[in-house]
Amino acid sequence: MTGDSHLLPAARSLYSYMISAAPPRPKSAIAILGATGSIGQATLQVLQSLGAPWRAVGVSAHSQVEQLAEIAQSARPPLLAATCPESANRLDSKSLPQDCQLLLGPEALVEIARSPQVDTVVAAIVGSAGLLSTLAAAEAGKRVALANKEALVVAGQLVKDALGRSGGDLIPVDSEHSAIFQAIHAGAARDVSRIILTASGGPFRTWSADQIAAATVQDALAHPTWQMGRKITIDSATMMNKALEIIEARWLFDLRSDQIQVVVHPQSIIHSLVEFVDGSVVAQLSPPDMRLPIQYALTYPDRTDCPCPKMDWSAGMQLDLEPADTERFPALELGWEVARRGGSCGAVLNAANEAAVQAFLAGDLRFPQICEGCRRILDEHHYDPNPALDEIMRLDRWAREEIHRWVTAC
Numbered sequence: 001m002t003g004d005s006h007l008l009p010a011a012r013s014l015y016s017y018m019i020s021a022a023p024p025r026p027k028s029a030i031a032i033l034g035a036t037g038s039i040g041q042a043t044l045q046v047l048q049s050l051g052a053p054w055r056a057v058g059v060s061a062h063s064q065v066e067q068l069a070e071i072a073q074s075a076r077p078p079l080l081a082a083t084c085p086e087s088a089n090r091l092d093s094k095s096l097p098q099d100c101q102l103l104l105g106p107e108a109l110v111e112i113a114r115s116p117q118v119d120t121v122v123a124a125i126v127g128s129a130g131l132l133s134t135l136a137a138a139e140a141g142k143r144v145a146l147a148n149k150e151a152l153v154v155a156g157q158l159v160k161d162a163l164g165r166s167g168g169d170l171i172p173v174d175s176e177h178s179a180i181f182q183a184i185h186a187g188a189a190r191d192v193s194r195i196i197l198t199a200s201g202g203p204f205r206t207w208s209a210d211q212i213a214a215a216t217v218q219d220a221l222a223h224p225t226w227q228m229g230r231k232i233t234i235d236s237a238t239m240m241n242k243a244l245e246i247i248e249a250r251w252l253f254d255l256r257s258d259q260i261q262v263v264v265h266p267q268s269i270i271h272s273l274v275e276f277v278d279g280s281v282v283a284q285l286s287p288p289d290m291r292l293p294i295q296y297a298l299t300y301p302d303r304t305d306c307p308c309p310k311m312d313w314s315a316g317m318q319l320d321l322e323p324a325d326t327e328r329f330p331a332l333e334l335g336w337e338v339a340r341r342g343g344s345c346g347a348v349l350n351a352a353n354e355a356a357v358q359a360f361l362a363g364d365l366r367f368p369q370i371c372e373g374c375r376r377i378l379d380e381h382h383y384d385p386n387p388a389l390d391e392i393m394r395l396d397r398w399a400r401e402e403i404h405r406w407v408t409a410c
């Protein structure tokens, strides 16, 4: 494989769009792509607490169509999408309000993302299934409230180019990147020396390598601080989630991989830190609750009251910081490597990981084999420094097939 480069493209970074001199005012017509998931549900709560004029004007579900019907009844969005055709067959159209238009299939996501009725798209689909709609929202000049980190991991350059053409803005929802986005305003972009992503350490923070090697699906799903979807929960256990976040940060803040550090913080209170050239470190703290970064991504640059619990500064508290252990969590090195090399590496790593996590959840892979499979497929792929969308989609399919082949051979 070739193409290692420390140089980032000279084009404007996503960060420079996010902090332009006059940031676009928040707008209140929200599409939630992935409304039935953990982030989607939290977004609906945020909209409810913000009240009018904030409203959901589009929502999507994949398999949980019964929940989609419930959302339609309570939030009355004019646009609904059911993306999984088999699940959509279970949907009784009589259970939907008459003023809701039901769109079917994966293309419906792009249609909603582009709809003139929509101001902001909350990209809350899990995995590369969220890529095309995130790109469509960026191309249409919407505000993208991005939870779907995989879209940036897979196609950061394409998302960045799309925002450059359309004038849309992108605000991170991931709590770590929201924290950096908030803290980084304390200085000029040129004066950022590094960022420090915090990681809870997941369920295996204190486990030995031998214990981790024998971890079951149930062990890996028992996250100590966050209630999240199954895929990101497994990613937290392998620390692949932090690897994906390193890559996400590279695109969001236009940093070199060696400017992105990871530190383990089991309490999940300090959501991340920014260090400036003078040695000052600015952090964002709050109890772990995704409604805060979601709300901030919607209302930025404004702040408003939030239903999340607040810090209780009268009670004593312990905030621990520990070094990240790349021996027990080899996924981290994959994150730095892919952030450094760019090109096709993100699409390949992400697809290999999605397929390996699926195989682990199905009982077809052991826990340490998730990262082993990712390393193998990343090393085998033919590096492309500047893949177009077609090539990214082809590599996504290829990496999944390679993982399936490898799992069968294991």
Ligand SMILES: NC(=O)c1ccc[n+]([C@@H]2O[C@H](COP(=O)([O-])OP(=O)(O)OC[C@H]3O[C@@H](n4cnc5c(N)ncnc54)[C@H](OP(=O)(O)O)[C@@H]3O)[C@@H](O)[C@H]2O)c1
Pocket (backbone or CB within 6 Å): 033, 034, 035, 036, 037, 038, 039, 040, 060, 061, 062, 063, 064, 065, 083, 123, 124, 125, 126, 127, 129, 147, 148, 149, 150, 173, 174, 175, 226, 227, 228, 229, 230, 231, 232, 290
């Ligand atoms: N949860 C968190 O606290 C958190 C924090 C930071 C970042 N994130 C990121 O946010 C994203 C969502 O995470 P999550 O925890 O909310 O996941 P989740 O609970 O599993 O929800 C995933 C959502 O995506 C939909 N979906 C799944 N496969 C799809 C497909 N092929 N096509 C279209 N839609 C599909 C699901 O629909 P159905 O449920 O109807 O099948 C659901 O609405 C991920 O990228 C994750 O990394 C999550």
